[in-house]
Amino acid sequence: MRNGSLPVVLGGERLFRETIPLVRPLVPEFEGMEAQIRDVLATGQLTKGRYVAEFEARVADQIGVRHAIAVSSCTVGLMLAYRALDLEGEVLMPSFTFMATAHALKWCGGDPAFVDVDPEGWNIDPRSVEARITARTRAIVGVHVFGNPAPVAALERIAGEHRLRLVFDAAHGFGALHEGRPLGRYGDVEVFSTSPTKLLATGEGGVVTTDDEEIAERVRTGREYGNLGAYDCRQPGLNGRMPELSALLGIHALGWVERHAQRRNRLADLYRQRLSRLPGLSFQKVSPGDRCSYKDLSLTVAPDEFGLTRDDLAAALKAEGIDTRNYYDPPVHRLEAYRSPGWSQQLPRTEALASSMTSLPLYYAMQEEKVEGICHAIERLQAHAEAVHNALEREAGLLRAERQAVRS
Numbered sequence: 001m002r003n004g005s006l007p008v009v010l011g012g013e014r015l016f017r018e019t020i021p022l023v024r025p026l027v028p029e030f031e032g033m034e035a036q037i038r039d040v041l042a043t044g045q046l047t048k049g050r051y052v053a054e055f056e057a058r059v060a061d062q063i064g065v066r067h068a069i070a071v072s073s074c075t076v077g078l079m080l081a082y083r084a085l086d087l088e089g090e091v092l093m094p095s096f097t098f099m100a101t102a103h104a105l106k107w108c109g110g111d112p113a114f115v116d117v118d119p120e121g122w123n124i125d126p127r128s129v130e131a132r133i134t135a136r137t138r139a140i141v142g143v144h145v146f147g148n149p150a151p152v153a154a155l156e157r158i159a160g161e162h163r164l165r166l167v168f169d170a171a172h173g174f175g176a177l178h179e180g181r182p183l184g185r186y187g188d189v190e191v192f193s194t195s196p197t198k199l200l201a202t203g204e205g206g207v208v209t210t211d212d213e214e215i216a217e218r219v220r221t222g223r224e225y226g227n228l229g230a231y232d233c234r235q236p237g238l239n240g241r242m243p244e245l246s247a248l249l250g251i252h253a254l255g256w257v258e259r260h261a262q263r264r265n266r267l268a269d270l271y272r273q274r275l276s277r278l279p280g281l282s283f284q285k286v287s288p289g290d291r292c293s294y295k296d297l298s299l300t301v302a303p304d305e306f307g308l309t310r311d312d313l314a315a316a317l318k319a320e321g322i323d324t325r326n327y328y329d330p331p332v333h334r335l336e337a338y339r340s341p342g343w344s345q346q347l348p349r350t351e352a353l354a355s356s357m358t359s360l361p362l363y364y365a366m367q368e369e370k371v372e373g374i375c376h377a378i379e380r381l382q383a384h385a386e387a388v389h390n391a392l393e394r395e396a397g398l399l400r401a402e403r404q405a406v407r408s
């Protein structure tokens with residue numbers, strides 16, 4: 001890291017020679033797994049074996065829930081969970097989430113009805129949920145966005161009062177704590193993801209958790225084609241199984257979730273403390289007593305105060321060798337598959353969040369000095385905000401002119 005005084009877009013030197021990635025999965029070392037990998041290969045038991053069973057038992061134990069069912073992905077886990085609850089009709093969910101929350105419902109014949117978010121915690125807003133309930137409403141889906149626990153108690157109360165099912169998309173949930181306890185025990189059922197951008201990575205995969213015997217049974221049969229065991233089935237199922245080698249990765253990674261989450265929280269605090277001093281930057285509000293997993297470290301940019309838009313900031317950081325991603329922009333209601341006139345008026349807070357938010361690099365092995373460097377880069381950009389904005393505009397103008405010249 002070098003300490004040039006000008007941002008790269010104004011002719012200064014890059015702070016980082018190599019690009020800092022947004023994420024880097026934390027994977028166990030081969031040495032610790034060698035004997036078990038040999039065992040899987042030697043026995044040929046590649047699926048439906050002891051390691052999936054062991055992973056499930058350990059997840060259930062760590063969370064403190066009766067059933068944990070390993071699946072091939074969180075998307076498939078959500079499909080199986082929605083099916084297990086017979087979710088047809090209207091299901092309330094945030095639009096400020098990853099598209100799979102809604103896709104899985106569509107595959108089950110359900111109808112997502114998008115609800116606005118709380119502008120501070122960035123999770124589904126219980127008051128907007130209550131206002132949106134109709135005679136067709138069957139369920140509520142909460143998402144623990146970026147690993148910040150959703151307002152569990154309020155949603156449980158509303159679901160109870162209106163006799164609605166309650167599901168949590170806990171894709172970002174490993175490493176998060178609600179009132180000091182792990183997620184995975186709330187609502188009727190929760191579904192975790194173990195894909196590589198999440199805290200616990202198994203290659204591909206997910207885990208469905210519930211205390212409900214019947215839901216667990218339906219998810220278990222559902223991931224097994226619906227087969228009841230005697231080559232008959234009550235409902236059409238899927239192949240939703242997690243392979244043994246993935247479960248093995250999961251078993252080893254599970255022991256690290258706590259340390260991983262603590263490390264992410266330490267780095268997130270560094271970012272937050274330093275960048276909160278700048279005008280116009282805000283972070284996700286985590287309730288006292290809760291812990292965010294910081295699956296992503298995101299911030300919002302208020303251009304009037306900061307001097308640059310979110311897009312300016314992302315472009316200028318790219319020039320410094322710093323990777324960013326605009327989760328979740330566009331939000332789900334603006335994706336072609338869900339687009340319909342009217343959503344935008346109903347979701348003003350979602351629109352405002354999505355258009356002002358970006359995520360900064362955060363991963364287990366990231367050194368503090370990298371976080372300091374990124375903060376320095378952002379401070380430097382803000383100090384030269386007007387010149388940076390003008391330089392980016394000129395660049396964009398040149399690019400447009402060049403494209404036009406190529407076309408004509």
Ligand SMILES: *Cc1c(COP(=O)(O)O)cnc(C)c1O
Pocket residue numbers: 073074075076097098100101143169171172192193194195205206
């Ligand atoms: C990643 C993610 C999913 C999908 O997880 P897969 O395991 O990739 O299917 C679903 N919901 C949210 C909020 C996610 O971030």
